[in-house]
Amino acid sequence: MSGYPLIRIDELNPAAPSRSHVLPAMLGGAAAALTVDQILGLATVGDVQGLDDAFGDILAAIELKDDILQPQTAVASAATVDLAAIPSKSIRITGTNQILSFGAASQGLVKFIRFAASLTLTHGNDLLLPNGGANIVTEANDACLAISVVGTNSWVVTHYMRASGNPVRxxxxxxxxxxxxxxxxxxxxxxxxxxxxxxxxxxxxxxxxxxxxxxxxxxxxxxxxxxxxxxxxxxxxxxxxxxxxxxxxxxxxxxxxxxxxxxxxxxxxxxxxxxxxxxxxxxxxxxxxxxxxxxxxxxxxxxxxxxxxxxxxxxxxxxxxxxxxxxxxxxxxxxxxxxxxxxxxxxxxxxxxxxxxxxxxxxxxxxxxxxxxxxxxxxxxxxxxxxxxx
Structure with a gap:
Protein backbone atom coordinates (compact mmCIF):
# COMPACT_ATOMS: atom_id res chain seq x y z
CA MET A 1 0.00 0.00 0.00
CA SER A 2 2.89 2.26 -0.88
CA GLY A 3 2.09 5.92 -1.15
CA TYR A 4 -0.96 5.75 1.11
CA PRO A 5 -0.58 6.50 4.84
CA LEU A 6 -2.37 4.15 7.19
CA ILE A 7 -5.66 5.61 8.40
CA ARG A 8 -6.86 4.62 11.87
CA ILE A 9 -10.51 4.60 12.90
CA ASP A 10 -9.88 7.14 15.67
CA GLU A 11 -8.36 9.55 13.10
CA LEU A 12 -11.45 9.70 10.92
CA ASN A 13 -13.50 12.87 10.98
CA PRO A 14 -16.88 12.21 12.67
CA ALA A 15 -18.30 15.36 11.11
CA ALA A 16 -18.22 13.80 7.64
CA PRO A 17 -20.72 11.13 6.57
CA SER A 18 -19.28 7.74 7.41
CA ARG A 19 -19.66 6.37 3.88
CA SER A 20 -17.59 9.27 2.51
CA HIS A 21 -14.47 8.36 4.50
CA VAL A 22 -11.57 7.48 2.22
CA LEU A 23 -9.68 4.26 2.90
CA PRO A 24 -6.69 2.64 1.19
CA ALA A 25 -7.59 -0.50 -0.80
CA MET A 26 -6.14 -2.91 -3.35
CA LEU A 27 -7.88 -3.22 -6.72
CA GLY A 28 -6.45 -5.41 -9.53
CA GLY A 29 -3.05 -5.52 -7.82
CA ALA A 30 -2.83 -1.72 -7.63
CA ALA A 31 -3.27 0.56 -4.65
CA ALA A 32 -6.28 2.82 -4.69
CA ALA A 33 -7.95 5.35 -2.43
CA LEU A 34 -11.64 4.49 -2.28
CA THR A 35 -14.55 5.73 -0.25
CA VAL A 36 -16.44 3.28 1.93
CA ASP A 37 -19.38 3.55 -0.52
CA GLN A 38 -17.13 2.63 -3.45
CA ILE A 39 -15.67 -0.35 -1.62
CA LEU A 40 -19.07 -1.67 -0.63
CA GLY A 41 -20.24 -1.19 -4.21
CA LEU A 42 -17.43 -3.38 -5.46
CA ALA A 43 -18.32 -6.04 -2.94
CA THR A 44 -21.92 -5.97 -4.12
CA VAL A 45 -21.09 -6.97 -7.70
CA GLY A 46 -18.74 -9.66 -6.51
CA ASP A 47 -15.47 -8.13 -7.80
CA VAL A 48 -13.93 -8.35 -4.36
CA GLN A 49 -15.02 -11.38 -2.38
CA GLY A 50 -15.61 -10.89 1.36
CA LEU A 51 -15.42 -7.09 1.33
CA ASP A 52 -19.09 -6.76 2.23
CA ASP A 53 -18.57 -8.23 5.66
CA ALA A 54 -15.12 -6.73 6.24
CA PHE A 55 -16.04 -3.17 5.34
CA GLY A 56 -19.42 -3.55 7.01
CA ASP A 57 -17.48 -4.05 10.24
CA ILE A 58 -15.34 -1.02 9.44
CA LEU A 59 -18.44 1.05 8.80
CA ALA A 60 -19.99 -0.05 12.11
CA ALA A 61 -16.78 0.90 13.93
CA ILE A 62 -16.76 4.32 12.27
CA GLU A 63 -20.40 4.93 13.17
CA LEU A 64 -19.78 3.86 16.77
CA LYS A 65 -16.85 6.23 16.91
CA ASP A 66 -19.12 8.97 15.57
CA ASP A 67 -21.57 8.30 18.42
CA ILE A 68 -18.92 8.40 21.12
CA LEU A 69 -17.24 11.56 19.80
CA GLN A 70 -20.43 13.53 19.36
CA PRO A 71 -20.41 16.73 21.40
CA GLN A 72 -21.64 16.12 24.94
CA THR A 73 -25.01 17.74 25.55
CA ALA A 74 -25.86 19.02 29.03
CA VAL A 75 -29.42 18.56 30.29
CA ALA A 76 -30.89 19.44 33.69
CA SER A 77 -32.13 16.67 35.94
CA ALA A 78 -35.89 16.38 36.41
CA ALA A 79 -38.52 13.76 37.20
CA THR A 80 -38.47 12.91 33.48
CA VAL A 81 -35.35 13.51 31.41
CA ASP A 82 -36.36 13.00 27.77
CA LEU A 83 -33.30 11.29 26.30
CA ALA A 84 -34.92 10.61 22.93
CA ALA A 85 -35.35 14.35 22.37
CA ILE A 86 -31.58 14.91 22.64
CA PRO A 87 -29.82 14.29 19.28
CA SER A 88 -26.42 13.61 20.79
CA LYS A 89 -25.57 10.13 22.06
CA SER A 90 -23.34 11.63 24.76
CA ILE A 91 -25.24 13.36 27.57
CA ARG A 92 -24.22 15.08 30.80
CA ILE A 93 -27.00 15.34 33.38
CA THR A 94 -26.65 18.29 35.75
CA GLY A 95 -28.45 19.20 38.97
CA THR A 96 -29.68 17.13 41.89
CA ASN A 97 -33.38 16.51 41.13
CA GLN A 98 -34.62 12.93 41.44
CA ILE A 99 -35.05 11.10 38.11
CA LEU A 100 -38.00 8.73 37.65
CA SER A 101 -37.91 8.21 33.88
CA PHE A 102 -35.87 8.85 30.74
CA GLY A 103 -39.04 9.42 28.71
CA ALA A 104 -40.72 7.64 25.81
CA ALA A 105 -38.52 6.29 23.02
CA SER A 106 -38.47 3.80 20.19
CA GLN A 107 -36.69 0.56 20.93
CA GLY A 108 -32.91 0.39 20.58
CA LEU A 109 -31.71 3.92 21.37
CA VAL A 110 -28.37 4.01 23.18
CA LYS A 111 -27.16 6.93 25.28
CA PHE A 112 -23.86 7.46 27.08
CA ILE A 113 -24.59 9.37 30.30
CA ARG A 114 -22.38 11.15 32.81
CA PHE A 115 -23.68 12.72 36.03
CA ALA A 116 -22.44 16.08 37.25
CA ALA A 117 -23.65 15.74 40.84
CA SER A 118 -25.40 13.53 43.36
CA LEU A 119 -29.03 12.68 42.61
CA THR A 120 -31.34 9.68 42.94
CA LEU A 121 -32.14 7.40 40.02
CA THR A 122 -35.41 5.68 40.94
CA HIS A 123 -35.81 2.02 40.01
CA GLY A 124 -39.21 1.14 38.54
CA ASN A 125 -41.08 0.02 35.43
CA ASP A 126 -39.96 3.15 33.58
CA LEU A 127 -36.31 2.91 34.59
CA LEU A 128 -34.70 -0.46 35.28
CA LEU A 129 -31.48 -0.20 37.29
CA PRO A 130 -28.73 -2.82 37.81
CA ASN A 131 -28.93 -2.59 41.57
CA GLY A 132 -31.05 -5.49 42.79
CA GLY A 133 -34.27 -3.52 42.56
CA ALA A 134 -32.91 -0.63 44.64
CA ASN A 135 -32.44 3.01 43.68
CA ILE A 136 -29.01 4.40 42.83
CA VAL A 137 -27.63 7.60 44.31
CA THR A 138 -25.20 9.00 41.77
CA GLU A 139 -21.91 10.68 42.51
CA ALA A 140 -20.14 13.37 40.49
CA ASN A 141 -18.66 11.92 37.27
CA ASP A 142 -20.38 8.54 37.56
CA ALA A 143 -21.23 7.18 34.11
CA CYS A 144 -23.60 4.63 32.61
CA LEU A 145 -25.13 3.29 29.42
CA ALA A 146 -28.92 3.59 28.94
CA ILE A 147 -30.78 1.53 26.32
CA SER A 148 -34.43 1.95 25.37
CA VAL A 149 -36.46 -1.28 25.37
CA VAL A 150 -39.99 -2.45 24.54
CA GLY A 151 -42.63 -0.58 26.51
CA THR A 152 -43.61 3.03 27.06
CA ASN A 153 -40.97 5.05 28.91
CA SER A 154 -38.89 1.93 29.48
CA TRP A 155 -35.11 2.25 29.67
CA VAL A 156 -32.54 -0.18 31.01
CA VAL A 157 -29.42 1.22 32.64
CA THR A 158 -26.40 -1.03 32.15
CA HIS A 159 -22.68 -0.85 32.83
CA TYR A 160 -23.05 1.67 35.66
CA MET A 161 -19.58 2.84 36.69
CA ARG A 162 -18.65 4.72 39.84
CA ALA A 163 -16.06 7.46 39.34
CA SER A 164 -14.57 6.30 42.65
CA GLY A 165 -14.19 2.73 41.39
CA ASN A 166 -16.41 1.39 44.20
CA PRO A 167 -19.26 -1.04 43.45
CA VAL A 168 -22.72 0.35 42.77
CA ARG A 169 -24.08 -1.31 45.90
Missing part, protein backbone atom coordinates in the same frame (compact mmCIF):
# COMPACT_ATOMS: atom_id res chain seq x y z
CA UNK A 170 -21.98 -0.72 48.99
CA UNK A 171 -19.68 -3.70 49.22
CA UNK A 172 -16.72 -2.61 51.32
CA UNK A 173 -17.20 -2.98 55.08
CA UNK A 174 -16.37 0.37 56.65
CA UNK A 175 -17.34 -0.02 60.30
CA UNK A 176 -19.18 -2.29 62.74
CA UNK A 177 -21.12 -0.59 65.53
CA UNK A 178 -22.45 -2.48 68.55
CA UNK A 179 -24.73 -0.17 70.50
CA UNK A 180 -25.55 -1.16 74.09
CA UNK A 181 -26.97 2.11 75.43
CA UNK A 182 -29.59 4.46 74.03
CA UNK A 183 -28.08 7.06 71.70
CA UNK A 184 -28.32 8.90 68.36
CA UNK A 185 -26.44 7.07 65.63
CA UNK A 186 -24.97 8.96 62.64
CA UNK A 187 -23.76 6.91 59.63
CA UNK A 188 -20.42 7.68 58.03
CA UNK A 189 -20.61 10.14 55.15
CA UNK A 190 -19.09 7.47 52.90
CA UNK A 191 -21.63 4.78 53.89
CA UNK A 192 -23.82 3.54 51.04
CA UNK A 193 -25.60 0.67 52.79
CA UNK A 194 -26.45 -0.39 56.34
CA UNK A 195 -27.23 -3.76 57.83
CA UNK A 196 -29.07 -3.48 61.16
CA UNK A 197 -29.91 -6.03 63.86
CA UNK A 198 -31.76 -5.29 67.09
CA UNK A 199 -32.50 -7.55 70.07
CA UNK A 200 -34.84 -6.81 72.98
CA UNK A 201 -33.73 -7.20 76.58
CA UNK A 202 -33.98 -10.70 78.05
CA UNK A 203 -36.56 -11.47 80.73
CA UNK A 204 -35.38 -12.28 84.26
CA UNK A 205 -35.79 -15.70 85.80
CA UNK A 206 -38.26 -16.32 88.62
CA UNK A 207 -37.12 -16.69 92.22
CA UNK A 208 -37.72 -19.67 94.56
CA UNK A 209 -38.72 -19.46 98.21
CA UNK A 210 -37.23 -22.47 99.99
CA UNK A 211 -39.84 -22.27 102.82
CA UNK A 212 -38.34 -23.48 106.09
CA UNK A 213 -39.95 -26.73 107.12
CA UNK A 214 -41.11 -27.52 103.66
CA UNK A 215 -39.94 -31.09 104.09
CA UNK A 216 -39.88 -32.96 100.83
CA UNK A 217 -41.64 -30.29 98.88
CA UNK A 218 -39.61 -29.04 95.95
CA UNK A 219 -40.26 -26.39 93.28
CA UNK A 220 -38.56 -25.01 90.18
CA UNK A 221 -39.06 -21.47 88.97
CA UNK A 222 -39.35 -20.57 85.28
CA UNK A 223 -36.52 -19.04 83.31
CA UNK A 224 -37.00 -15.78 81.47
CA UNK A 225 -37.55 -15.63 77.71
CA UNK A 226 -35.10 -14.12 75.27
CA UNK A 227 -35.94 -10.82 73.63
CA UNK A 228 -37.51 -10.54 70.18
CA UNK A 229 -35.21 -9.45 67.31
CA UNK A 230 -35.15 -7.85 63.86
CA UNK A 231 -32.79 -7.70 60.85
CA UNK A 232 -32.95 -5.35 57.84
CA UNK A 233 -30.88 -3.51 55.22
CA UNK A 234 -30.99 0.20 54.41
CA UNK A 235 -29.92 1.11 50.86
CA UNK A 236 -28.11 4.34 50.02
CA UNK A 237 -31.13 6.14 48.58
CA UNK A 238 -32.98 5.51 51.87
CA UNK A 239 -30.19 6.48 54.28
CA UNK A 240 -31.12 9.05 56.90
CA UNK A 241 -28.75 11.56 58.44
CA UNK A 242 -29.23 10.05 61.89
CA UNK A 243 -31.14 7.36 63.77
CA UNK A 244 -32.55 7.33 67.28
CA UNK A 245 -31.60 4.09 69.04
CA UNK A 246 -33.27 2.90 72.24
CA UNK A 247 -31.82 -0.12 74.03
CA UNK A 248 -34.06 -2.40 76.10
CA UNK A 249 -32.94 -2.99 79.66
CA UNK A 250 -32.38 -6.44 81.10
CA UNK A 251 -35.24 -7.98 83.05
CA UNK A 252 -34.46 -8.31 86.75
CA UNK A 253 -34.44 -11.69 88.46
CA UNK A 254 -37.28 -12.52 90.80
CA UNK A 255 -36.54 -12.32 94.54
CA UNK A 256 -36.19 -15.56 96.45
CA UNK A 257 -38.40 -14.69 99.41
CA UNK A 258 -41.98 -15.27 98.35
CA UNK A 259 -40.88 -16.68 94.96
CA UNK A 260 -40.99 -13.44 93.02
CA UNK A 261 -41.53 -13.36 89.27
CA UNK A 262 -38.73 -12.22 86.97
CA UNK A 263 -39.06 -8.83 85.33
CA UNK A 264 -39.70 -8.41 81.62
CA UNK A 265 -36.89 -7.18 79.40
CA UNK A 266 -37.12 -3.73 77.85
CA UNK A 267 -37.97 -2.89 74.24
CA UNK A 268 -35.18 -2.14 71.76
CA UNK A 269 -35.91 0.16 68.82
CA UNK A 270 -34.37 2.23 66.03
CA UNK A 271 -36.07 4.97 64.00
CA UNK A 272 -35.21 7.62 61.43
CA UNK A 273 -38.34 9.60 62.35
CA UNK A 274 -40.41 7.98 59.60
CA UNK A 275 -39.58 4.29 59.71
CA UNK A 276 -39.27 2.28 62.91
CA UNK A 277 -38.13 -1.18 64.00
CA UNK A 278 -38.95 -2.49 67.47
CA UNK A 279 -38.03 -5.66 69.34
CA UNK A 280 -39.97 -6.32 72.54
CA UNK A 281 -38.15 -7.61 75.59
CA UNK A 282 -38.58 -11.19 76.74
CA UNK A 283 -41.14 -12.15 79.35
CA UNK A 284 -39.93 -12.76 82.89
CA UNK A 285 -40.15 -16.26 84.35
CA UNK A 286 -42.66 -17.08 87.09
CA UNK A 287 -41.41 -17.62 90.62
CA UNK A 288 -42.32 -20.56 92.91
CA UNK A 289 -42.68 -21.36 96.61
CA UNK A 290 -41.56 -24.79 97.84
CA UNK A 291 -44.88 -25.47 99.61
CA UNK A 292 -46.58 -25.39 96.23
CA UNK A 293 -45.38 -28.93 95.72
CA UNK A 294 -43.39 -30.82 93.16
CA UNK A 295 -44.02 -28.48 90.26
CA UNK A 296 -42.36 -26.26 87.68
CA UNK A 297 -43.49 -22.70 87.08
CA UNK A 298 -45.22 -21.69 83.85
CA UNK A 299 -43.28 -20.10 81.03
CA UNK A 300 -43.92 -16.52 80.00
CA UNK A 301 -45.60 -15.69 76.69
CA UNK A 302 -43.72 -14.92 73.52
CA UNK A 303 -43.18 -11.29 72.56
CA UNK A 304 -42.74 -9.89 69.06
CA UNK A 305 -40.69 -7.58 66.86
CA UNK A 306 -42.22 -5.26 64.25
CA UNK A 307 -40.93 -3.36 61.21
CA UNK A 308 -42.71 -0.21 60.02
CA UNK A 309 -41.27 1.13 56.77
CA UNK A 310 -38.12 -0.97 56.94
CA UNK A 311 -38.02 -4.23 54.97
CA UNK A 312 -36.44 -7.27 56.60
CA UNK A 313 -37.08 -9.93 59.25
CA UNK A 314 -39.04 -9.46 62.49
CA UNK A 315 -38.89 -12.47 64.80
CA UNK A 316 -40.70 -13.28 68.03
CA UNK A 317 -38.80 -13.92 71.24
CA UNK A 318 -37.40 -17.35 72.06
CA UNK A 319 -39.07 -19.14 74.96
CA UNK A 320 -37.45 -20.78 77.93
CA UNK A 321 -37.45 -24.55 78.08
CA UNK A 322 -40.18 -25.83 80.36
CA UNK A 323 -38.79 -27.74 83.35
CA UNK A 324 -39.65 -31.43 83.35
CA UNK A 325 -41.01 -33.45 86.26
CA UNK A 326 -38.81 -36.52 86.56
CA UNK A 327 -39.96 -39.35 88.87
CA UNK A 328 -42.37 -37.03 90.60
CA UNK A 329 -39.65 -34.42 91.12
CA UNK A 330 -38.98 -31.28 89.08
CA UNK A 331 -35.68 -31.09 87.23
CA UNK A 332 -33.04 -29.27 89.21
CA UNK A 333 -32.43 -26.56 86.59
CA UNK A 334 -34.50 -24.26 84.44
CA UNK A 335 -33.10 -23.45 81.01
CA UNK A 336 -33.58 -19.85 79.92
CA UNK A 337 -34.89 -18.88 76.52
CA UNK A 338 -32.08 -18.09 74.12
CA UNK A 339 -31.97 -16.35 70.79
CA UNK A 340 -30.11 -17.15 67.57
CA UNK A 341 -27.37 -14.88 68.87
CA UNK A 342 -26.72 -16.32 72.36
CA UNK A 343 -28.02 -18.68 75.00
CA UNK A 344 -29.29 -17.94 78.45
CA UNK A 345 -27.81 -18.84 81.82
CA UNK A 346 -29.04 -21.75 83.93
CA UNK A 347 -30.60 -21.70 87.41
CA UNK A 348 -29.65 -19.30 90.15
CA UNK A 349 -27.19 -20.03 92.94
CA UNK A 350 -28.03 -19.76 96.66
CA UNK A 351 -28.45 -16.13 97.56
CA UNK A 352 -27.06 -14.89 94.22
CA UNK A 353 -28.28 -14.09 90.71
CA UNK A 354 -27.25 -16.04 87.65
CA UNK A 355 -27.21 -13.82 84.58
CA UNK A 356 -28.23 -15.04 81.16
CA UNK A 357 -26.41 -14.41 77.90
CA UNK A 358 -28.96 -12.75 75.65
CA UNK A 359 -31.91 -14.29 77.49
CA UNK A 360 -33.30 -14.58 81.00
CA UNK A 361 -31.93 -16.62 83.86
CA UNK A 362 -33.85 -19.16 85.87
CA UNK A 363 -33.53 -20.62 89.35
CA UNK A 364 -34.53 -23.66 91.36
CA UNK A 365 -34.10 -25.35 94.70
CA UNK A 366 -31.03 -27.54 94.86
CA UNK A 367 -32.37 -30.46 96.89
CA UNK A 368 -35.52 -31.74 98.54
CA UNK A 369 -34.61 -30.48 102.00
CA UNK A 370 -33.04 -27.20 100.87
CA UNK A 371 -34.72 -24.23 102.51
CA UNK A 372 -32.58 -21.53 100.87
CA UNK A 373 -34.26 -18.71 98.98
CA UNK A 374 -32.96 -18.54 95.41
CA UNK A 375 -32.80 -15.29 93.47
CA UNK A 376 -33.76 -15.48 89.77
CA UNK A 377 -31.08 -14.71 87.25
CA UNK A 378 -31.24 -11.36 85.44
CA UNK A 379 -31.73 -11.22 81.71
CA UNK A 380 -29.15 -9.61 79.46
CA UNK A 381 -29.75 -6.12 78.05
CA UNK A 382 -30.75 -5.66 74.45
CA UNK A 383 -28.49 -4.24 71.78
CA UNK A 384 -28.40 -2.87 68.22
CA UNK A 385 -25.66 -3.79 65.77
CA UNK A 386 -25.10 -1.70 62.64
CA UNK A 387 -22.69 -2.62 59.84
CA UNK A 388 -21.77 0.17 57.42
CA UNK A 389 -20.75 -0.57 53.82
CA UNK A 390 -19.19 1.85 51.34
Missing amino acids: GGNLLRINRITSSTTFTPLASAKRLWVRGVGGGGGGGGVDGQTGAGTMRAVSAAGNGGAWFDFFVEQAELAGSYTVTIGAAGTGGVGGGGGNGGAGGQTSITDGTRTATAAGGSGGAGMVATEGNAAATQGARTNATLTGFVGIASSSDMATQCAIVGGWPASTSKPGGSPFGSGGSHGQPGTAASGYGAGGGSSTASASDTTNYVGGAGSPGYVEIWEFG
